Amino acid sequence: MIVELINTGSELLLGRVLNTHQQWLCRRLSDAGYVVSRQVAIGDTAPEIERAVREALGRADLVITTGGLGPTSDDVTRDVIAGMLGKSLIEDKSVLARIESFFIQRSRPIPARSQVEALVPEGATVLPNLHGTAPGLAIEVRPDSFRSDGQGSWLIMLPGPPRELRPMFTDFAMPLLARVMPPQIFVCRTVRTSGLGETTVQEQIEEPLRALVGRGLELGYCARPGQVDVRFAVRGSDAAKLVAEAEAILRACVGGNIFGIDDQLLEGAIVHLLTERKQTLSVAESCTGGGIADRLTNVPGASAVLLGGFVTYSDQMKQAQLGVRADTLRQHGAVSEAVAGEMAEGARRATQSHYAIAVTGIAGPGGGTPEKPVGTVFIAVASDRGTSVVKMFNPWDRLTFKEVTACQALNQLRLQLLSR
Amino acid sequence: MIVELINTGSELLLGRVLNTHQQWLCRRLSDAGYVVSRQVAIGDTAPEIERAVREALGRADLVITTGGLGPTSDDVTRDVIAGMLGKSLIEDKSVLARIESFFIQRSRPIPARSQVEALVPEGATVLPNLHGTAPGLAIEVRPDSFRSDGQGSWLIMLPGPPRELRPMFTDFAMPLLARVMPPQIFVCRTVRTSGLGETTVQEQIEEPLRALVGRGLELGYCARPGQVDVRFAVRGSDAAKLVAEAEAILRACVGGNIFGIDDQLLEGAIVHLLTERKQTLSVAESCTGGGIADRLTNVPGASAVLLGGFVTYSDQMKQAQLGVRADTLRQHGAVSEAVAGEMAEGARRATQSHYAIAVTGIAGPGGGTPEKPVGTVFIAVASDRGTSVVKMFNPWDRLTFKEVTACQALNQLRLQLLSR
Numbered sequence: 001m002i003v004e005l006i007n008t009g010s011e012l013l014l015g016r017v018l019n020t021h022q023q024w025l026c027r028r029l030s031d032a033g034y035v036v037s038r039q040v041a042i043g044d045t046a047p048e049i050e051r052a053v054r055e056a057l058g059r060a061d062l063v064i065t066t067g068g069l070g071p072t073s074d075d076v077t078r079d080v081i082a083g084m085l086g087k088s089l090i091e092d093k094s095v096l097a098r099i100e101s102f103f104i105q106r107s108r109p110i111p112a113r114s115q116v117e118a119l120v121p122e123g124a125t126v127l128p129n130l131h132g133t134a135p136g137l138a139i140e141v142r143p144d145s146f147r148s149d150g151q152g153s154w155l156i157m158l159p160g161p162p163r164e165l166r167p168m169f170t171d172f173a174m175p176l177l178a179r180v181m182p183p184q185i186f187v188c189r190t191v192r193t194s195g196l197g198e199t200t201v202q203e204q205i206e207e208p209l210r211a212l213v214g215r216g217l218e219l220g221y222c223a224r225p226g227q228v229d230v231r232f233a234v235r236g237s238d239a240a241k242l243v244a245e246a247e248a249i250l251r252a253c254v255g256g257n258i259f260g261i262d263d264q265l266l267e268g269a270i271v272h273l274l275t276e277r278k279q280t281l282s283v284a285e286s287c288t289g290g291g292i293a294d295r296l297t298n299v300p301g302a303s304a305v306l307l308g309g310f311v312t313y314s315d316q317m318k319q320a321q322l323g324v325r326a327d328t329l330r331q332h333g334a335v336s337e338a339v340a341g342e343m344a345e346g347a348r349r350a351t352q353s354h355y356a357i358a359v360t361g362i363a364g365p366g367g368g369t370p371e372k373p374v375g376t377v378f379i380a381v382a383s384d385r386g387t388s389v390v391k392m393f394n395p396w397d398r399l400t401f402k403e404v405t406a407c408q409a410l411n412q413l414r415l416q417l418l419s420r
Numbered sequence: 421m422i423v424e425l426i427n428t429g430s431e432l433l434l435g436r437v438l439n440t441h442q443q444w445l446c447r448r449l450s451d452a453g454y455v456v457s458r459q460v461a462i463g464d465t466a467p468e469i470e471r472a473v474r475e476a477l478g479r480a481d482l483v484i485t486t487g488g489l490g491p492t493s494d495d496v497t498r499d500v501i502a503g504m505l506g507k508s509l510i511e512d513k514s515v516l517a518r519i520e521s522f523f524i525q526r527s528r529p530i531p532a533r534s535q536v537e538a539l540v541p542e543g544a545t546v547l548p549n550l551h552g553t554a555p556g557l558a559i560e561v562r563p564d565s566f567r568s569d570g571q572g573s574w575l576i577m578l579p580g581p582p583r584e585l586r587p588m589f590t591d592f593a594m595p596l597l598a599r600v601m602p603p604q605i606f607v608c609r610t611v612r613t614s615g616l617g618e619t620t621v622q623e624q625i626e627e628p629l630r631a632l633v634g635r636g637l638e639l640g641y642c643a644r645p646g647q648v649d650v651r652f653a654v655r656g657s658d659a660a661k662l663v664a665e666a667e668a669i670l671r672a673c674v675g676g677n678i679f680g681i682d683d684q685l686l687e688g689a690i691v692h693l694l695t696e697r698k699q700t701l702s703v704a705e706s707c708t709g710g711g712i713a714d715r716l717t718n719v720p721g722a723s724a725v726l727l728g729g730f731v732t733y734s735d736q737m738k739q740a741q742l743g744v745r746a747d748t749l750r751q752h753g754a755v756s757e758a759v760a761g762e763m764a765e766g767a768r769r770a771t772q773s774h775y776a777i778a779v780t781g782i783a784g785p786g787g788g789t790p791e792k793p794v795g796t797v798f799i800a801v802a803s804d805r806g807t808s809v810v811k812m813f814n815p816w817d818r819l820t821f822k823e824v825t826a827c828q829a830l831n832q833l834r835l836q837l838l839s840r
Contacts, residue, residue, distance in 0.1 A: 013456045014608070015447025016642050016651060019439060022461065027435025036433045037468070039461040041442065048457070188434055199531040202492050220464070221492050222431050223581060231431060283710075283731070289717020290703075290710035293731040297709020298819055300785055308737040311703070311713045311729025313722075317771060321728065321741075351737060365720055393526060396551060399718055400583045 001184060003029060004056040005039040008049055008067040008077060009160065012041045020162060021066045025169065032174060033183030034062065044074045050084055057146035057153050062181060064173075067160035069134040071113040077157055078137065082121040085141065085155075089119040095126060099133045127156075127172040132164035138176055154180060187239035190222075190231045191250055193257040194266055194411040198223040201230060204253045212246050219246075225400050226407025227259075227266070259414055266410045267295040267302075273417045274305040279354040281413070283309045284322055284347035286334070287361040287377060291406045307351040312343070322346030322358075335360050337378050337389045344382035355416070356382045357409050361394075363401045375401060379409045381416050388416070421604065423449060423456045424476040428487040428497055429580065430463040440582060441486045445589065450653075451682075452594060453603030454482065464494040470504055477566035477573050482601060484593075487580035489554040491533040497577055498557065502541040505559065505575075509539040512555075515546060519553045547576075547592040552584035558596055574600060607652075607659035611670055613677040614647045614686060614831040621648045624673045632666050639666075645820050646827025647679075647686070679834060686830045691719040691726075693837045694775075701833070703729045704742055704767035704778040706754070707797060711826045712777060727771040732763070742766030742778075755780050757798050757809045764802035775836070776802045777829050781814075783821045795821060799829045801836050808836070 005025055011017050019041060026036045040056070042048040049068065056063040068077030082089050096118035103110045117134040120126060127136030136158045143152040156173055158165045177183075193201060198221055213219055216238070220231035230250060234242045251258060259269045274281055283292050283306070293309035296302050310321050315334055318324040323346040324339055332338040343358035361377025368374035375395030381388055390412060394404045425445055431437045439461060446456045460476070462468040469488065476483040488497030502509050516538035523530045537554040540546055547556030556578045563572040576593055578585045597603075613621060618641055626639075633639055636658070640651035650670060654662045671678060679689045694701055703713050703726070713729035716722050730741050735754055738744040743766040744759055752758040763778035781797025788794035795815030801808055810832060814824045 011640065011642070012442070013446050013459065014450045014640075014651075014653070015443045015445065015456075016610075016640060016649075018443045022432070023435045023438045025435070026433050030434045036435075037463065038472075039433065041459040043457065052458075188436075190436055197528070199491055199533060202533075203531060206493070218430070220430050220494055222429075222437060223490075225583065229431075229436070231434070231436060233430075233434065285710075285713075285729075288714075289722065289726070290705075290713025290729050290731070291717070293705075293710025294708075294714040294822075297711070297731070297733075297783075298822070300818055302709065303733045306709070306731070306733060308733070308741060309705075309710050309729070309731025310741075311710070311717070311726070311731075313717075314727060317728040320770070321730075350740070363717075395525070396583060397587070398720055400551075402714075402718065 001034060001062070001181065002060040003034045003036045003062045003064070004060040005036050006052050006056060006063065006065045007039065007041040008044055008065060009041070010043040013043055021165065024162070024166065025064065025066070028169065028174070030186065030188055033186040034177065035186060044068060044076065046076050046080045049077055049080045053081060053084065053155070054146065057141060057155065059147070060153060061151070062154050062156070062177070064156045064158065066158045066165060069117065069136070069157060069159045071111065071116055071134070078119065078121070081139070081155065081157065085121065085139065085145070087121040087123065090122055091115070091118050092120040092126060095120065095135050098128065102133050125176065127168050127176070129159060129164050129168055130171070131167060132159060132161060134159045134164070136168050136173065138173065140180070184235055185237055185239050186233070186235050187243045188231065188233040189243050189247065190229050190262050191247060191258055192227055192229050192260045192264065193254055194227045194259050194407055195257045196228060196254060198228050201228045201254060205230070205250055208249045208253060209246060212242060212249070215242060217242055217246050225403040256415065256418070259411065265299070266407060266414065268299050270410055270414055270417070271296060271299040271302050271305050273414070275301060280307045281305055282307050282347040282351040282353040282356045284343040284356065284358040285309065285311050286313055286318070286343070286359060287363045288359050288402050288406050288409070289313070291402045292357060292359070292409055295406055295410070307353045308347070310347055318343060321350070323349065333372070335362055335372050335376060335378065337391065340378035340380035340389045341382070341387045344380035344387055348382045354383060355413060357413050358382070359405055359409050361405060363398050365398060377405050379405070379412050381412050383416065421454060421482070421601065422480040423454045423482045423484070424480040425456050425459040426472050426476060426483065426485045427459065427461040428464055428469055428485060429461070430494070432461045433463055441585065444582070444586065445484065445486070448589060448594070450606070451608055452597070453606035454597065455606070464488060464496065466496050466500045469497055469500045473501060473504065473575070474566060477561060477575065478568070480573060481571070482574050482576070482597070484576045484578065486578045486585060489537065489556070489577060489579045491531065491537055491554070498539065498541070501559070501575065501577065505541065505561065505565070507541040507543060510542055511535070511538050512540040512546060515540065515555050518548070522553050545596065547588050547596070549579060549584050549588055550591070551587055552579060552581060554579045554584070556588050556593065558593065560600070604655065605657060605659050606655050607663045609663050609667065610649050610651045610682050611667060611678055612647055612649050612680045612684065613674055614679050614827055615677045616648060616674060618648050621650060621674060625650070625670055628669045628673060629666060632662060632669070635662060637662055637666055645823040676835070676838070679831070685719070686827060686834065687715040688719050690830055690834055690837070691716060691722050693834070694725040695721060699774040700727045701725055702727050702767040702771040702773040702776045704763040704776065705729065705731050706733055706738070706763070706779060707781040707783045708779050708822050708826050708829070709733070711822045712779070712829055715826055715830070727773045728767070730767055738763060741770070743769065753792070755782055755792050755796060755798065757811065760798035760800035760809050761802070761807045764800035764807055768802045774803060775833060777833050778802070779825055779829050781825060783818050785818060797825050799825070799832050801832050803836065
């Protein structure tokens, strides 16, 4: 089954907004067994839309468009597609009534142009819009219209705003698809690792997984700052079994580095582990400047785990807030194993937390020396078992440095939590 | 000039990652006068890559691909394109030396497969990778190869990781483009505001700008969490003048809300203002959990300005670290005007900073009450002129809440800085 996605909107091609529809729709579709083979973004003009839709209908069983269904002059998708398919547009009374009640509910006058949103190509299925005015539309395209193999297709038009598109797709488009084009079996699972480079991960798992690849396992890698994702995808009735076998092999090879599955985050794993154990954490950050606390507090429920955070750039703050000794700073410098250790111990003492993480390093672009170049960082974890410090070297740009260092610090804590 | 962008990566079509390349590259290209007319995302397989590149070369003057240049088995772009163009791959000694020194610098063994990254199609220009191993490649495609109009094209291949792609594109691809295909005149300027909603901004400027729109000004809006961007774009020889006139009108209408131009960030404006005045800042965060400090410390030079940060979720930490009084907490609750004020004053006292920001609120999803629903937040700014507190209501999801609140807090400080 071939699925293609067309996103319309000149703002996409001018780079003014991020195309979140692509990821969201591709993810929902692939989770349901419909794998998108091509996504295209084009401007808002009629010729571009017609060309892209025509090309896609020449190849695909299912074509989904986003955008261009609203009331303004650059919303032309509905007209273009009705024209292409030779279908006239008919005012749908129930859609019109829904649009009118949308405005009445909000005590706003009904804009004249809103009526165009009630125009429906003849024979199309209306996908109700519960969070806006323009409905989505689904049309079965006759066999022999566009494809050289003489097959028919389905064409689904969705509105642009994410808060309208997402519930409409979930509540109305997916059930329609399940009925008119039941999906193939497809299992996709991403296993997320931290602490190894992309090449190292591949070297360790490629050979052990070779036999499964021969049996249909698709293997993908995605490297991000501080982590490497390994993705397994399989089609067909054996899919779940093959993916489970692959994951077992992966765990045997790099199990200690695996922190999560699919969308799980390192910070989520930590909040989860600590919550489960009823233990607490504090964070003392120099070079990551609050980035570790920020990531942890993105996780709902983090407040039960994270007792406190300290951003201590200056020597003076390291002493005042964390009790780092002036002697240690003088002897070893602020970016040192000894200071990282004292920072972690100080945070733990100040907050009475079970664990404390501390980082001190040189994020750059300035501040490096020959002995401690930009990218040097010390990461400490303190607990009742004492304090351990690792030295890392992350010679990236400032933001990547912060992100990689935060990952490494969270991963150090994760490893300590797992070791008991 | 027709420009097309091809993003390769099965993870994009499986919806496992967001395609940030599209926005970033489209933005850089359009800012420089090259407007992308089509963006395509396809999987990592050789036939898909070949088909998409062939189609794009049949239409475009410039085709840019991203991804597929790395060392793993799903990286096939280099091979596919060299094959299509009938060019052999030759090991480039200087690229190989750079790859080797990359690993030596990091005290890591050189993986055997890394050598494939030193293979360069004959005649291609190497775009050095200063932040990774795989270089980018630029190839001039002979006239009469793919296009029915007999024109030639340029094909640029960029690596997938953003931290490698971005500096490579800026430092090496853009100068090459400026030389081999000088752009049309196109001026695009984004003016960034904070503190007003999108509709309000539009209502205030639409009428005053109408005459300029008649003369060719394209006007765009982009609302993001906590800020609204206004975009001016003009083509042709009058472009710079028209954009300058538009900006003057905008400043007359909403000048106080403007914090930056193009990619300037609110946190950058603050670090800049404080640095200029040789003044310092501290931050006390409850519900933003380090997010404000994190943003500030993304700005190079922030260490001279930000004396310290405190993440104090619990009442106990608010008392111990910031000196918030038990009485105040008991009487008003942790999410209150009084506590926000005492937090800011406490942070200022503890760090001896000129200014302090504090936030306390309910990020959700849990923790709301009828009087203080999820989204309630108090933002305080303390200085030698006293302490001011504003109450805001940001009833969004947890991450958007944190982002909007951080923006509002930074904007409160910005307004205070500007008022003297």
